[in-house]
Amino acid sequence: MGRTSDARERLLAATLDLIWEQSYSSVGVDAICERAEVKKGSFYHFFKSKAELAAEALQSHWEEYKSEMDAIFSPTVPPLKRLTTYFDKVYRHQLQTKEEKGCVCGCPYFEIGTEAANLDAAIAQKAGSVLQNYFRYFESAVLEAHAQGQICVNDPSAAARWLFNYFEGTLANSRIHNDPELLHDLSAGALQLLGAK
Numbered sequence: 001m002g003r004t005s006d007a008r009e010r011l012l013a014a015t016l017d018l019i020w021e022q023s024y025s026s027v028g029v030d031a032i033c034e035r036a037e038v039k040k041g042s043f044y045h046f047f048k049s050k051a052e053l054a055a056e057a058l059q060s061h062w063e064e065y066k067s068e069m070d071a072i073f074s075p076t077v078p079p080l081k082r083l084t085t086y087f088d089k090v091y092r093h094q095l096q097t098k099e100e101k102g103c104v105c106g107c108p109y110f111e112i113g114t115e116a117a118n119l120d121a122a123i124a125q126k127a128g129s130v131l132q133n134y135f136r137y138f139e140s141a142v143l144e145a146h147a148q149g150q151i152c153v154n155d156p157s158a159a160a161r162w163l164f165n166y167f168e169g170t171l172a173n174s175r176i177h178n179d180p181e182l183l184h185d186l187s188a189g190a191l192q193l194l195g196a197k
Contacts (some may be wrong), residue, residue: 001189005040005156007036007038007046009038009042009060010036010048010095011013011036011042011046011047011057012037012040012053012056012057012060012061013034013036013057013060014032014035014036014038015032015036015050015054015057015141015168016018016108016112016130017035017099018031018032018035018059019054019057019108019112020027020108020111020112021101021103021105023115024054024112024115024116024119024123025115027050028050030076031052032050032053037124037152040164041177048167049119050080050195051116051119051120051122051123052122054112054116054120055120055122055123055125055126056126058108058109058112058113058123058126058127058130059110059130060096061106061131062109062133062134066133069133069134070139070157072085072089072143073086073087073137073140073141077146079082079140079142079145079150080141080145080150080151080191080194081139081143082137082141083141083163083187084187084190084191084192086124086137087183087190088186089183089187091180091183091184091186092181093173094106094174094183097180098178098180103173103175103178104174104175104177104178104179104180106171106172106174106175107168107172108147109127109130109131109134109170110127110131110168110171110172111172111175113127113128113130113131113173114172125175131168134160134164135160135164138160138163138164138167139157139160139161141160142156142157142159142160142163142194143156143157143160145194145196146159148197149191149197151194151195151197152195152196152197153194153196158171159193159194162193163190163193163194166189166190166193167186167190170182170183170186170189171174171183
């Protein structure tokens with residue numbers, strides 16, 4: 001019995017890495033196949049187009065990343081601690097990415113979704129769906145912190161959305177300036193935005 005091929009998984013991983021490092025428009029099928037060490041024929045065996053692959057790559061990455069989010073945002077962890085732990089982790093990760101790749105890559109879901117929003121509806125829809133699932137972790141922590149009297153906001157659901165927008169905007173700004181230090185005070189800014197007591 002032959003060895004099971006992992007070509008599809010390598011294509012998914014290579015696609016997200018390349019588009020995250022560069023851009024959706026600048027990365028072609030040939031580059032994806034080269035990074036994945038997969039022949040072009042295999043690419044078209046699994047996917048109809050680069051757009052279909054990019055959408056599936058976003059979903060695949062989220063499914064893997066979700067277990068990490070589940071651990072950090074566990075209900076057993078105090079709600080504000082979930083947020084600060086996560087923001088500090090993101091800062092460390094972007095420092096490491098800058099050191100290894102020479103650039104701050106930001107959030108793959110936000111970056112790819114922003115670029116592809118007017119190029120392909122399937123990618124925009126997938127990015128939006130993943131970002132909504134991502135947001136729910138922030139929302140659950142903010143709602144619980146509010147219920148416990150740890151933050152001072154009038155509308156905790158709106159505050160969660162502001163917090164998520166602050167987070168994604170700061171990540172995007174860090175990528176634009178290629179400066180991970182712009183993420184250094186994510187936690188402090190988040191606590192201030194929420195009126196943490």
